[in-house]
Amino acid sequence: MEFGFAGPALLLLVLGVIEVGRLAYTQAALSYAAQEATRFAVVREGVVTPSDIETFAAGQLLGLNTNLAVFTASAPVSAATNTSLVTVQVTYPFTFLMPLPSLSTITLAAESRGFYAFPGATTVPVSP
Secondary structure, three states, X not given: OHHHHHHHHHHHHHHHHHHHHHHXXXXXXXXXXXXXXXXXXHHOOOOOOHHHHXXXXXXXXXXXXXXXXXXXXXXXXXXXXXXXXXXXXXEEEEEOOOOOOOOOEEEEEXXXXXXXXXXXXXXXXXXX
16 A cells, blocks of 8 residues: 555656666766867867867767767867867757656757967967
């Protein structure tokens, strides 16, 4: 009799913990992919294109459907200072296993930035 009252609440609690774990893993995987893609671009100092960076980021998105992820990379080179600020952004639609009317899908995002200076650079940016 008591399990009839406690069972649904316990099941809901367990499923909630699983959902929060999936959400945390997905966010961590997005952050990892963005950070590694930024590192990939910075180490290669202007040799790679934004398309190369996005392809690399997709390969770092472990355990998630890369077809759903949107990757955006930019690495503009400043001619005045001979430097570049690499920015990699990843967004991903996270779908809950237990669909709730108000929360069936949310969009998670991660961003990473890296800076490099080519030989002869004149300035180094200061973080805000």
